[in-house]
Amino acid sequence: MNSLRIARVALSARSSALRTTTMLKRSYADVAPDKIKLTLALPHQAIYKSQDVVQVNIPAQSGDMGVLANHVPAIEQLKPGLVEVIEESGGSKQFFLSGGFATVQPNSVLSINAVEGYPLEDFSAEAVRNQIAEAQKIAGGSGSEADIAEAKIELEVLESLQAHLK
Secondary structure (H helix, E strand, O other): OOHHHHHHHHHHHHHHHHHHHHHHHOOOOOOOOOOEEEEEEOOOOEEEEEEEEEEEEEEEOOEEEEEEOOOOOEEEEEOOEEEEEEEOOOOEEEEEEOOEEEEEEOOOEEEEEOOOEEEHHHOOHHHHHHHHHHHHHHHHOOOOHHHHHHHHHHHHHHHHHHHHOO
């Protein structure tokens, strides 16, 4: 036999042994939990913590996404936007975050960490409009590069917030 044929035979024997081993380890699936354990934390406090969350919608940099129980583990960077928490009772809570990170862990655990975050009902549409006007003046003005850069970041966050206020 030539050496290539011997290698092929050895490889196929190894593959069939792996398939047999894999099949022996199979068992019935565990019942999946239908709730998410959520922690929404800022550096100085946790603003939301619950074991009874059905779904969480987050503004990920890669696109808005919904997280359900047994979501694949992931780490997502968040852009400024609305986090919506849908509770088991059918109600929902909305929080506006300036950005941050969401970590989906095994066993339906979701941790959201942000520098700033507030319940959406804490914001006034009029106050946000006034802050946008002020930030636009600074961003379009002839101030220092640092002031203009800060104003542009502020505008991005405020415009995102304004889009979610009704």
